[in-house]
Amino acid sequence: MTENTDIPVMLERDGDPKRTNPLAHVFDELVRFCRSRSLFMLHYCTGCGAIELPPAMTSRFDMERLGIQPMVTPRQADILLVTGYVSVKTLKRIILTYEQMSSPKYVVGICSCTVNGGMYWQSYATAKKLDEYLPVDLYIAGCMPRPEAVIEGMKKLMADIKSGKASNWQDYYRNYDYYLGNQQHLFGDNWQTPTDVVGEARNYALAGPGTTGEHTALLEQYQRPLEPITSHFRIGETVEPGDEQGDG
């Protein structure tokens, strides 16, 4: 097993974070342009809106001509698509998925249910406003939105990324205490994720007055240190004919 100390971790940002290169803004613009043209999306298909995505992605409407492709893992994805109603149990998994994604990341809520609960507005089991728990960049309303609407929304997101307006992922670090408070309201006080969001915020130099607060204090109080998962392999072991009991 690799020791934890073997992994190089940059704890402190060394040097002045202020930029001195006069061409930095030009470079930024180029980066944003490139970013908006190659988006990998992770569609977390929670509800019925997912049914509109296959036609949007395949030959009929072909989202790939805009540079948008489905991605299979959260760690390589840029967009998290939440398609449809979000039950409280699912929301936990969505937050875990979101925190695994690498920045910059964008959240798109598709369907009325992510905006306001939709037709499940009086259900005890579904969360109503997605933007209370995650920083949503864009909502595509409709029940369900047609693939044209999905593509129109994606084009809006691309324009926002290009102009630098879609920066809500920074808001998650800046106001982590607010989001965590809403999450704790649903999941209980001992809610925690394996990601150290406050530490990440400090690393990205995005920590602000809203990053820590009473809710993060509660998080620290209940936080258990992460333990390495031990796996046991049985290779080349032969089972004696006498003791063939258990999981055999």
Place this chain on the structure above:
Amino acid sequence: MSKSIVKWLDNIIADVEGVGYQRKSDRRIRMDVASDTLPTLLELLRGRASYVHLSAITCVDWIEDDEFELVYHLWSYENNTLVSAHTRVPRSPGVYLSVYDIYHPAAFFERDIHEMFGLYFEGSPDMERFILTEWDGPPPMRKDFDAEGWVQRKFNFQDYHPEWLKQLEDEGGGVAIRPEEVRAKKRADKP
């Protein structure tokens, strides 16, 4: 074989005192029994009459009668009939016997009913949380549970922003054909 079972059910079970027997159709039989004789009936149906498949246990909350109604749906692959065994248990204290020893799939149904209605099944292997793992309120499928009040207390709703629609219309989007126009046109087209 199969015909004799049906005849046996029709002639003998129907005459047993305490069993309300109704033949609903060719392939459906309804039986109403008291709650203390239900396990015996299920054992008889499973062991002697080929009703080996418990497809579901459903629960109905009859709040005016202060009772839960439990319906055990049993299917026989030999004579292709469905028996629905109905029974009623009082809402309080809300404890009933598990039929896990007769039908093993009952564990899931009983766990679900315990979660949704708060009816505890004695002898069931696991009565822990099943689907609503984050739930901290009363059992939500009971008739006295006020779902709308719960939602209003627990969740916030999005405010209405008419300026969003205006912004869309300024960009050339919005509603292309208004519904009242469609209705007016339909009315005009009618001879």
